[in-house]
Amino acid sequence: MTIDISAAEALAAKAAQSFSEGLLSLAQEAANEANLERLRLAEEARRLEELRLSLEEERRCLDRGFAQLAEEQGALEVSDSLPGSLSPIRRQTQGEPGSPLDIEGAGWKLSLPLRASTTSPAAAVVEDCQGTLSRCAPEDFIEILMGQRDSLELAGSGGRVLLDFRPASLAALLKQVDSINHEDGRNEHYESARIMDLLEKFGFQGWIYQDFAQNLQVDSLLAYRGRRYAVLPPAGPEESTVLLDMYDVAVTVPPGWEVLNTGHRNFGESIGELSKHGWGTSLLCVKNAEGGFSSYRTTLYTHGGPAGTRVSNDSRVLQTIDEGSRCERFKFSKGMVLSGRVVICTSSGVREGRPPMTI
Helix, strand or coil: CCCCHHHHHHHHHHHHHHHHHHHHHHHHHHHHHHHHHHHHHHHHHHHHHHHHHHHHHHHHHHHHHHHHHHHHCCCCEEECCECCECCHHHHCCECCCCCCEEEECCEEEECCCCCCCCCCCCCCEEEECCEEEEECCHHHHHHHHCCCCCCHHHHCCCEEEEEECCHHHHHHHHHHHHHHHCCCCCCHHHHHHHHHHHHHHCCCEEEEEEEHHHHHCCCEEEEECCEEEEEECCCCCCCCCCCCCCCCCEEECCCCEEECECCCCCHHHHHHHHCCCCCCCCEEEEECCCCCEEEEECCCCCCCCCCCCEEECCCCCEEEECCCCCCCEEEECCCCCCCEEEEEEECHHHHHCCCCCCC
16 A cells, blocks of 8 residues: 555654644633733722721721720720620630520530520539620620729629720711710710610610629639529538538628529429539528528538428528618627528529520
C-alpha cells in the first residue's frame, strides 16, 4: 500500500492548527474568567470597606450613646445581649433550676420554660453559688432610669441593673427622649408614661443580675423543687459546726429572696430536705401562719427528736425589725439558748418573672 506523504503532512498540520487554536481559546476564556473574578473581588473589597466604615460610624454613635447613658444614669449598666452575642455577665450566669435561661461556660443553650429540669424534682442538690437574671418590672425600671430609685434596692450589693436592647434602636430612642425633655408643661408622671411607651416601642428591657456569693457571702446553697435555699446569718448547708455568729445580730433579706413560710407549698418536704444538713446551727427558723416564727431541728441538734421535727411554734430566737425598709430585717436574741438561723428562699415572684430569652 502506498502512503501519500504530502496528504499526511497536510492533515497533521491542520490538526496541529486546530489544537493550537483550541488551546488559545481555552487560555483566553480562562483569562476572561480571571479578569471577571478580579473585578468581582475588587467590587467586594469596595463593598466591605464601605461596610467597615459604616460599622465604625455606628460604633462611634453607640459609644456616644453609652457615654450619654452613663452620664445621665450612673446606676445603669448596658448589656449587649444580641442573638449569638452574650454579655460577660450572662456567660458567667445560670438560671434558676428549670428556668428558660441556662448558660454554661462559654456557650449557651435556650430551653422552653416548661422543659423539665434534668434534676429529679424530688432530689435536693447542694450547688455552688451562681448568679441569676430576672426581669425587672417596668415600673421599677423606669424609676431607675429616671434616677428616682437606687439600683441597690432592686439588685442588692451583689447585683446590677442591666439595660438590654438592640444597638440600632439606641439613637432613635435617645432622640425621642430628648424631645420629651424639651416639651413644655411636662411632669414626672407624664415623663414616666412616655418613657415606658418608648421602651416598649423600641424593645428596651430591664434585667436584674444577682450574684448569690456576694449577696449571701457563702460558697454553696441548696436547690430543691425549683427554688434555692440559704440561711441568715450566712452559712453553707454542709457546715457541721454549731456556730454562734447570730447572737444579737441583725440580718437583711436580700432582694429577690423571701423567708420560708409554713404556708408555702410542699413546706413539709422542703423543711425535711433542709434539715438533713447542718447549716452551722441547731435550729432552722421559718415564718408561721400566726405571724411568728417556728423552729426545726437540724442534724446538729437531735435532742428530743430527729432532724426536721419542730421544736417550737412560737420561737423567740429572732424578732422582726420594723424600719419601713423595702427589704425585711430581723434581729436575733442576745440570750439564745440554742443557735438558730432564718431560712430564706428565692421568691416565687422572681422565678415567675422569667420569660424565654428572645433577645
